[in-house]
Amino acid sequence: MTGKGSVNHNSRKFHAKNTDPQRSHWNVEYCNQDIREVYHELFDGALERYNAKQTRKDRKIEDYYEKIRSGKQEKPFHEIILQIGNKDDMGAKTAEGQMAAKILDEYMKGFQxxxxxxxxxxxxxxxxxxTPHLHIDFVPYITGSKRGLDTRVSLKQALSALGFKGGTRMETELNQWVTAEKQQLASIMLEHGIEWEQKGTHEKHLSLLDFEKQKRAKEVAALEKQKAELEEHNANMQEVNEKWLVQLENIEREISSAHENREEADKQADQAKKKASQYEKKLTEIAPMVKDMERFAEKYSDDPDEVLPEAGTLETGKSYREKKAKPLIKKIVTVLRSVYRAYLDLSRRFSEMQRSYERVWSKVNSLTARVEELWNENRMLRENLGDFERVKGALGHDTVEKIVQAERQREQVLKEQKRAQKRKIDRGERWQK
Incomplete structure (x- = not known):
């Protein structure tokens, strides 16, 4: 049977009315560890990883044990109680009782x-x-969880990991596991010559008192089953809620990322505009100088033999040309050619600056368009988030979850159909080749 569990009672920190303290030294303590230490051992690493992913302080978990203890989804621990026979055929003081204790001891040593x-x-x-009986208290847990802590408390999932898959309402993971453990105990009993008597449901030979006891026991069993189903349902609902929380967190991160991208784009656009303004100012200052340089260079860049005038009447042409005019013109042309080369270099730089200016303005226009696009994406994300919350409020979490799952399944079927069609086409092309 399963029980609520009282570690202090099991370890005999106090004695109930039905115990005999003079025989307590016969008891066997296999382990008695503080449950908080066990929670630290099992879940501290997963808790640290979970909290590191949370962007909101109110979603972080300070004490995982307290969260489970005060919550309604899972119990902090579970207990099973095993007993062979009863006080009439397996009394603790009898040889049969000692045999029962030995069998329970063997069973316990293989449990973990x-x-x-x-x-x-x-x-x-x-x-x-x-009657000799065994109390076992345990914390059920799973690893590799995709929701919440990657290592967390879950009776249903822990039993599922052991191979017990829920079927009908009567065949839950817990019921299947309990049956398997009874069979394990029965096999050890059989090795000691004790057969498990599985009593039927015929009640015509029971006394009225026994019949009422059995009736109450069935009612308790039904309530235990209902409780287990409710715990399973609550666990499933917790997984659904955690799933929606993850989706909402993803939407919030997308909105935050859109804000950051928009701010960065605004910053880059401002910098590009400042550079463009500087280039434009420099181009405005240089443009007149370039024009004057072009006219000046064009006027004085011919060969001195072509631009030198003939001699006047006061001096022979040859003397004037060779001794005065030609040397002077050569010096002027040398200077002008040097200036012209400087002009060409300046002109080249002017063209490069003009191209840089055009590229900067092109980038400004591109960034401006991107900022507008990010604003629109931001607005659409907020509208989608608002519509999503309205749909959940109107239809309820369960209905929305069913719709989402059905749509995902439909999309998966379409993807598989497309893949199959593509494979069929590929095979046909290879066959033709």
Whole structure:
């Protein structure tokens, strides 16, 4: 049977009325570890990784044990109680009771190896009550979870990892696991010559008192089953809620990224405009100088033999030309050619600056368009987020989740059909070749 679990009672920190303290030294303590230490051991690493991913402080978890203990989705730990027979045929003081204790001891020693996802932290064999029985307290957990902590508490998933898959309402993971553990205990009993008597449902030979006891037991079992189903449903709902939280966080990150991109684009656009303004100012200053240089260079760049005038009447032409005019003109032309080369270099720089100016303005226009595009994306993201919240509020989380899952399945089917069609076409082309 499963129980609420009382570690202090199991370790005999206090004695109930049905215990015999004089026989308590017969009890066996297999382990008795503080549950908070177990939570630190199992979940501290996953908790650190989870908190590091959170952008909002209110979504961080300070104490995972307290979150589970105060929550309604999962229990901090679970307990099972195993007993063979009853006080009439397996009394603790009898030889049969000692046999039962030996069988329970063998069963306990293989429990943790058989159930690696159920972390046992407290286990006790009691011999100081009417019948020998075994208390096992454990924390069920899974690793590699895609939602919440990657290592987290989950009875359903822990049992599923052991191979117990839920089917009908009667065949839950928990019910299947309990049945398997009973069979494990029964196999050890059989090795000691004790057969498991699985009593039927015929009640005509029961006394009225026994019948009422059995009826109450069935009612309790039904309530336990209903409780397990509700816990399973709550766990599923938690996974759905965590999934929507992840999607909302992704949308928030996209909006934040759009804001950052827009701000960076604005900054780059401002810098490009400043550079363009500087280039434009320099071009305005240089343009008149370039024009004057062009006219001056064009006027004085011919060969001195062509531009030198003939001699006048006061001096012979040869003397004037060779001794005075020609040397002077050569010096002027040398200077002008040097100036002209400087002009060509300046002109080249002017052309490069003009091209840089045009490129900067092209970048300004491109950045301006990108800023406008980011603004539109930002507005659309906020509108989509608002519409998404309205749909969830109107239809309810469950309905929205079903619609989303159905649409994803439809998209997956379409993708598979397209892939199959493409493979068929590829095979046909290869066959033709």
């Amino acid at each position: 190896e058989r159930n690696p996802t159920l972390r046992v932290f407290s286990a006790h064999l009691h011999m100081d009550e009417a």
